[in-house]
Amino acid sequence: MIERDVVIIGAxxxxxxxxxxxxxxxxxxxxxxxxxxxxxGILNQCIHDGFGLHKFKESLTGPEYIDKYLEKLIxxxxxxxxxxxxxxxxxxxxxxxxxxxxxxxxxxxxIVLAMGCRERTAGAIWLAGTRPAGIYTAGVAxxxxxxxxxxxxxxxxxxxxxxVGLIMARRLTLEGARVLMVLEKLPYSSGLPRNIVQCLEDxxxxxxLKTTVTKVHGKARVEGVTYVKLDDEGKIIPNSEKFVKCDxxxxxxxxxxxxxxxxxxxxxxxxxxxxxxxxxxxxxxxEGVFAAGNVLHVHDLADWASMEGELVAEFAKRxxxxxxxxxxxxxxxxxxxxxxxxxxHKISGKLDVNFLFRVSYPSRNRYIVxxxxxxxxxxxxxxxxxxxxxxxxxxxxxxELKSAEKLEVMIE
Numbered sequence: 065m066i067e068r069d070v071v072i073i074g075a076x077x078x079x080x081x082x083x084x085x086x087x088x089x090x091x092x093x094x095x096x097x098x099x100x101x102x103x104x105g106i107l108n109q110c111i112h113d114g115f116g117l118h119k120f121k122e123s124l125t126g127p128e129y130i131d132k133y134l135e136k137l138i139x140x141x142x143x144x145x146x147x148x149x150x151x152x153x154x155x156x157x158x159x160x161x162x163x164x165x166x167x168x169x170x171x172x173x174x175i176v177l178a179m180g181c182r183e184r185t186a187g188a189i190w191l192a193g194t195r196p197a198g199i200y201t202a203g204v205a206x207x208x209x210x211x212x213x214x215x216x217x218x219x220x221x222x223x224x225x226x227x228v229g230l231i232m233a234r235r236l237t238l239e240g241a242r243v244l245m246v247l248e249k250l251p252y253s254s255g256l257p258r259n260i261v262q263c264l265e266d267x268x269x270x271x272x273l274k275t276t277v278t279k280v281h282g283k284a285r286v287e288g289v290t291y292v293k294l295d296d297e298g299k300i301i302p303n304s305e306k307f308v309k310c311d312x313x314x315x316x317x318x319x320x321x322x323x324x325x326x327x328x329x330x331x332x333x334x335x336x337x338x339x340x341x342x343x344x345x346x347x348x349x350x351e352g353v354f355a356a357g358n359v360l361h362v363h364d365l366a367d368w369a370s371m372e373g374e375l376v377a378e379f380a381k382r383x384x385x386x387x388x389x390x391x392x393x394x395x396x397x398x399x400x401x402x403x404x405x406x407x408x409h410k411i412s413g414k415l416d417v418n419f420l421f422r423v424s425y426p427s428r429n430r431y432i433v434x435x436x437x438x439x440x441x442x443x444x445x446x447x448x449x450x451x452x453x454x455x456x457x458x459x460x461x462x463x464e465l466k467s468a469e470k471l472e473v474m475i476e
Contacts, residue, residue: 065158065169065170065171066168066169066170066171067170067171067172067173068093068094068095068170068171068172068173069091069092069093069094069172069173069174069384070086070093070094070095070172070173070174070175070176070380070384071097071159071170071172071174071175071176072094072095072096072097072175072176072178073097073150073153073159073176073177073178073179073325074097074098074105074177074178074179074180074359075097075098075100075103075105075144075146076104076105076106076107076178076180076369077104077105077107077129077130077133077366077367077369077370077373078178078357078358078359078369078370078372078373078376079096079098079105079178079357079373080096080103080104080130080134080137080370080373081133081369081370081371081372081373081374081377082176082178082356082374082376082380083096083133083137083142083377084133084136084137084140084142085373085377085378086377086380086381087136087140088136089377089378089381090381091377091380091381091384094142094143095144095145095170096137096143096144096145097145097148097161098145098146098147098148099148099149099150100146100147101146101147102146103130103134103137103144103146104126104127104130104134105180106126106180107126107127107129107130108126108127108130108211109126109203109206109207109210109211110125110126110231111125111127112125112126112231112234112235113125115128115129115365115366115367116132116367117367118365118367118368118371119367120132126366129366133370145161145163147163147164148161148162148163148164149161149162149163150325151167152325152328153175153325153326153328153329154328154329155329155350156171157171157173157174157175157350157352157353158170158171158172159171159172159175159325173352173383173384174353174354174380174384175352176354176355176373176376176377176380177323177325177340177353177354177355177356177359177360178356178357178359178373179321179322179323179325179359180358180359181319181320181321181322181358181359181362182319182320182322183201183202183203183204183317183318183319183320184201184317184318184319184320185201185315186199186280186315188317188318188320189315189317191277191280192278192279192280193279193280193290194280194281194283195280196282196284196285196286196287197284197285197286198216198282198286198311198312198313199280199286199312199313199315200216200312200313200314200315201314201315201316202222202224202226202228202229202231202232202316203228205232205236205314206228206231206232206235209232209239210235215239215240215241216236216314217236217286217310217311218240218311218312219242219244219309219310219312220233220236220242220243220244220310220311220312220313220314221243221244221245221246221247221277221289221310221312221313222243222246222247222313222314222315222316223246223247223276223289223313223314223315223317224246224247224248224249224254225246225248225250225253225254225255225260225271225316226254226316226319227259227316227453228316229255229314229315229316230246230253230255230256230259230260230263230264230316231259231263232314232316233246233263233264233269234262234263234264234266234267236314237267241312243267243269244308244310245269245271245308246269246270246271246272247272247276247277247291248271248272248273248274248275249275249294249298250273250274251274251296252273252425252426252451252452253271253453254318254452254453256451256453257449257451257453272291274293274294274295274296275291275292275293276291276294277289277290277291277313278290278291278292278300278305280313281307285311286310286311286312286313287309287310287311288307288308288310289307289310289313290305290306290307291305291308292304292305292306319358319362320338321337321338321339321358321360321361321362322359323338323339323340323359326340326348326355326359329350329353330350331349331350331353332348332349334405334409336399336404336405337360337361337362337405337407338362339355339359339361340355340359340360342355342360342407342408342409343390343391343394343408343411343412344408344410344411344412344415344417345382345383345388345415346360346372346375346376346379346408347379347383347390351383351390352383354376354379354380355376356369356372356373356375356376357369357372357373360372360407361407361420363455364453364454364455365455368420368455390412391412391413391414393412393413394410394411395410395411395412395413395468395470396410396470397409397410397411397419397470397471397472397473398470398471398472398473399421399472399473400435400473400474401474401475401476402423402424402427402430403421403423403424403473403474403475404421404422404424404452405421405422406419406420406473407419407420407421411465411471413462413465413466413468414462415462416460416461416462417459417460417465418457418458418459418460419434419457419458419459419460419473420455420456420457421457421458421473422454422455422456423451423452423456424452425452426449426450426451428448428450429446429448430446430447430475430476431444431445431446431475432444432445432446432447432458432473432474432476433445433474433475433476434458434460434471434472434473435471435472436467436468436469436470436472437468437469437471440468442460442464442465442468442471443458443460443464444476445458450475458473
């Protein structure tokens, strides 16, 4: 069995950033494993710009963003196994790899989980009706158009206002298709406000909130969909059914972190994020196993996933050096009023922490407050616009956490 210092599973923005940062800070034995032949993950098919604004201070396409890291990987001579799957992951930090060269068992001192996420499908949302050609998830449609050069349809309805769906609404329009409407079951868009403007409003594509598809029509090919209005509780409003003729239904109904390997290794998964439960070093319940990027929680920007990967690299190096002691007395962090989830899920109280969170509903001019178990205010931060699609953060110094036994993050 081969033994390595660090194995990173996944070469998307988090994995690439983690690998390059490890080399920059002097960790030599790094193996990057990627199941696709090409490194970069989903960014390979994202030919629109807007990546890198925070990380590189310039607007890049997905492939341009990846190239920034690939140049470093080559210069640092990072060991890479592409077209290779990790088929099993065990609690002792060993794993079985499968690639064109065969199968191999590897054991690592440190493992970084960076497997990303996948899309929810028609089956995942219990979509009724037939299953003809013409139903795509937004990411699959993006790949077909941007990499394989296929046009997926002419008259398109998009269900769900996630960012990939919004970007595909613009892409389809630019390629000559008619995007008839975007339907969203929530009372607000689940995509970034900037994408609502740049991808829908700029192209006069209507967005219908509190609306969903209840049936797909067609046998060989999609012939139309039935859609309905929803009330404040998400229930169908009687007699609100309408039929719209279309040949394509695009689904942009959410992303799921890919944690099958994490579960196999016995790592607890958070019920809201769908990612591993981690502490303030992004370490899971298995010492030396870290998580970063969309496998941990779905990010709004690739930049944040990369920065998380770099942060994990710093902790991984300290773990290898034996200078990252694990706390025996954790401070639990709870998502309070108006907060959907907050990361990390528990902290030692001995490190500065940048809490990441998403809110449950849009609001304006509110305070994000962190309180301890005695209702003492640890931190307060005013935010003008809060939206569930936008990931927020609040930084807290270790000295501010003295005597705290538990924490709650909330909107006030």
